[in-house]
Amino acid sequence: MAAIRILIAEDNDLVSLTLEEQLRGLGYDVIGIARTGAEAITLANRLKPDLIMMDIRMPEMEGTEAAARIRDQMPVPIIMLTAYADKDTVRKAEAAGALAYLVKPVNEVELPPAINIAIARFREIQSLRSHVNELEDSLEARKLIERAKGILMQRLGLNERDAYERLRQRARDKRAKMKDIAQAIIEAEELLGS
Numbered sequence: 001m002a003a004i005r006i007l008i009a010e011d012n013d014l015v016s017l018t019l020e021e022q023l024r025g026l027g028y029d030v031i032g033i034a035r036t037g038a039e040a041i042t043l044a045n046r047l048k049p050d051l052i053m054m055d056i057r058m059p060e061m062e063g064t065e066a067a068a069r070i071r072d073q074m075p076v077p078i079i080m081l082t083a084y085a086d087k088d089t090v091r092k093a094e095a096a097g098a099l100a101y102l103v104k105p106v107n108e109v110e111l112p113p114a115i116n117i118a119i120a121r122f123r124e125i126q127s128l129r130s131h132v133n134e135l136e137d138s139l140e141a142r143k144l145i146e147r148a149k150g151i152l153m154q155r156l157g158l159n160e161r162d163a164y165e166r167l168r169q170r171a172r173d174k175r176a177k178m179k180d181i182a183q184a185i186i187e188a189e190e191l192l193g194s
Helices: 013-025 037-047 063-073 087-095 108-156 160-174 178-192
Strands: 005-009 029-034 051-055 078-082 100-103
Touching (some): 005 013, 005 037, 013 051, 013 108, 029 037, 037 051, 051 063, 063 078, 063 087, 078 108, 100 108, 108 160, 160 178
Parallel strands (some): 051 078, 078 100
C-alpha cells in the first residue's frame, strides 16, 4: 500500500522540520512544506496531497482561510495545528472544515490516530455527498418524468400508466435515459406553447 502523501503548512521552521521527521519516521510521505497560507493553497492544488496538516496562524493568510479555500477548490482532509486550544480557535478550525485538531508541540504518538480518523471521516463525508448528489439527481429526474407524463396525458389523452409506459418505451427505443426523453418532451411543449 502506498504511503499517505502529506502536505505540511507551517511557517515555523523548527516545528515543520520536527513534524516532517516524525511523519517520515512513521512511514508517511511528506510531499511539501508551505510557509504561508497562500503557498499552502498553491501547493495543495499542484501536489494533490492525501492530507494536509495546516497551522492556524500563518503569514499572508490565516491557515483557517487557506483551509476553507482548499476545501472549496479541491476537497482533502485537513488537520489543523495550533499552539492555542481556546474555544474561538477551535470554532475557526471547525468552520474551515478541519477533520482533526492537534495542539503543538505535537506528540508523535498522536499523529497516526489523528491522520487515520481524519481520512476516515473525510471518506465518510465524501460518500455522503455522493449519495446526496445521487438522490438529488434521482429527484430531479422524477420531477421531469412526472411533468412529461402530465404533458403526454393532456396532449394524447393517456392515463398515467400509459403515459409512463410510452416514456419508458421511447427511452428504450432511443437508448436514452427516461429523464432525457422527459426533458425533450418538456422542451417541445414549451416551444409549441400550451
